[in-house]
Amino acid sequence: MIRSHRWKWLVTAAAFSAGVALVATACGGGGGGGGTTAASAGGSTTGGTSSGKTFANFNIAMDQGTDYLDPALSYTVEGWGVMWNVYLPLIGYKHVNGPDGATLVPYLAQDMPQVSSDGKTYTLTLRSGLKYSDGTAVKASDFKNAIKRDFIVDSPGVGFFGNIVGADQFGKTKKGDISGITTDDASGKITIQLAAPQGDFENILATEFAAPVPSSAPQKDTSNNPLPSTGPYMIKSYQPNKQIVEVRNPNFDAAALDNNVPSGNPDKVTWDIIGDDNVALQRVISGQDDWMSYHPIPTDRLASVQQKYADQIKVFTPANTYYFFMNTRVAPFDNLKVRQAVNYAVNREALVRIVGGLGQTTENVLPPTYPQYEKHTLYPYNLAKAKQLIKDAGATGAQVTVWNHDRGIDPKFTAYLTDVLNKIGLNAKEKIVNSTVYWTTLGNQATKAQIGFADWFQDYPHPLDWYDVLLNGERITQTHNNNYANYDNKSVNATIDSLKKEPSLTPAVNAKWKALDKTIMEDAPWVPFLNRQETDFFSTNVDLSCYENHVLYEFDYATICHK
């Protein structure tokens, strides 16, 4: 997922890619053991309960990235950030700071799923007595409703569920049932049958796409008339590009969920949608809003804001990687030497300065927030070597078009890259495309994009969300392709498929992921250059001793306190 307005898998691509993945894993044979992933082990309580710190209003200066307020349709960091305390899945992430936030705990389910020994069957039981914010009882079949609804409304998340038996067929016809999901409303039992073992399936159950919705939910976008909630807050109103208001869900009981979800400190949360970073900053400084949501502090205001409000700024590194892809199917990047040359020629420190210094250089695919991360430095900056490699490859003077979109500071990365490519002997020019069509243009094979900018923010904290989605050659599609480099190394594909079946992220499994990162970068399909840091800025009304920044959803507005 990316900061706003990028969908990873649109429905057609999703159906196709899921099918390919399914075949691949099925052909791979074998089966992992039972049990849960390391990241999902146990844990019942979090530090996020309200403990008498409630207050009336928390006002947020929000950016314009919210796409939908429907759990089936939203696929932006902003949309999920608003909804993660509204629509609860059966299992979800601990509301805590740091890496522990990747731990999965039961939300609406009584316990973590029971996984069969072949890794294909997941069994959960819904907690009893749960109600939606409108008073309707939550039923086990609502989980199936949610998955079916995802397919019916062409949710960008349907690709996540392609491994469920019968899901693909339902996706094609949008009629009948998904045979791989059985539910019993009386006992609350939910059984999910997978076609092949899938190591990240619990993470997928924790996405907003899997949050149960009532059977009466309309089979269309409900952003303007939000669905009843199961979380501590419900969406009271939504005026696109203007305001979102959340209030307490009267039927929410944190104790009934073993306090795995906080009941929330603010009684009301108001998201004022503001287009301009400077305006948002000013609103927070004046106390009109309490937090700048997804708005960075403008580069040239950072020093003065730091000087006056140092205690109200939090800097954090979300799981992200900024990179330049190189299309391995198109000349001159079908030549390894050219790809290596570009990696040698890019001085990553320069790119960090472009973002104001708020970032860390990287040569890895995976960001450093992951336990599977192991820093490697295969390509120290060496312009002379890069020039020589271009000569050796016979690519001097090759025409290269560098792609990027026009949003924010990102075009400056390719301005730098274009200059670098020209310095090493290529003949490069930029092509800047409107951000609304950029990703679909890149993802279309007909575009034959040679090289360009991309970034990735995780959908869920699991290495599969990186290697499988972005670099598994078996998942390359004609349209809506996420593997912009068209990287297709059979050995790497086999390793990903094999690791996909691993039920737990044990140290041995993690070591394999670490080795895979290096193997991929030896083929140099990307130039990873930056793990970007971000800032949270709060008004002086906010008590940051309560501040929690979640590994996936970032700032947790439910647990914040006022002074």
Place this chain on the structure above:
Amino acid sequence: MADRATESEFTLDTAAELAAAEPESAAIRGRSPWFLAWRRLRRNYIAFAFLALFFLVLIACALAGVYARDVAHTGPNTNHILEIVKVNGHSQSVLSSGGYISKSTGKACQSGQTDCILVSSLPIAPTWFSGGGKFVLGADQNGRDIAVRLLYGGRNSLIVGIGSSAICIFFAVVLALLAGYFRGWADFVITRFFDLFYAFPVVLLGIALGSALAINGFHHWGVNIQSGSLWIPTLVISYVLIPYVGRPLRGQVLSLREKEFVEAAIAQGANPLRIMFADLLPNIASSVLVFFTLIVANNIVLEASLSYLGAGVQPPTASWGTLITDGQQLIVTRPWLALAPGIAIILTVLSLNVFGDGLRDALDPRAKVKVEH
């Protein structure tokens, strides 16, 4: 000929007035309209001063390559992010370090350490020729020399502004002559074409066309224009403004079409092309000339607007509009990044407008030629 005192007084300098001013014994000399216009114009010192200013801008922009090569020693798109320059003997980073920096050592530090502050990377401020000609107006966030980009940007803005004006005027004149001379169906079709364009606000139409062509360029009917080419904003701007020039000219042609000299030409068997281009065109030439000067200024502003909105000149190619876009991100700490191209636009447009007004007053003091949209 009128004496100096007479010349300094306000007068329309019509042929009749000049004839009356001739000594009674002298023969009455014929005065061409161009001679009369020149008489009026040469006394308008303000118009000439602004014309000189425009030429100054034009020459400076034309010498962008020389400045880049011999003074700044860099190209308009060359990044110098990590370079160090000597300014008054002191070393300065083109783009300073950012992140958590120790106040005492200036090196990276960990958040929470004493004297560790959060700062942002900022480009070098103007060196005003204290850096050996480098970064005279400072650098942008890519470490590119702003003075070099300002001159190259000006060159591109002027190419687009003048080029689009020439194309626009050419088509507007042809359409106005066709509509005004033939009238009837030809006039109806051409006028509806003008109306169609009038229905869209110029900037919105420019954004729509510019954005669409920015992705894939234009590849139809044997014409291949790559995305990123200056031809795209040039053609888009000329296209959207044709009706705004064509319609008033059509009115003039319609009026001239009823004059006796046109009837005489028709009676003598002159063909329509000859009448349009040999009889009618010279009679609207003064308006065309005035329109041209005014529309160049207008198009420079329109190019800047479209480029600012991402639908004009495409990065990394510099134009005054793209420079303003780049500069606005640092408007608080590095205001000159946006101010420099802004001032350049103001000076250029002001000079053209003032000279254009002077030219209009000289060519036809009674005319009310202006570009409105």
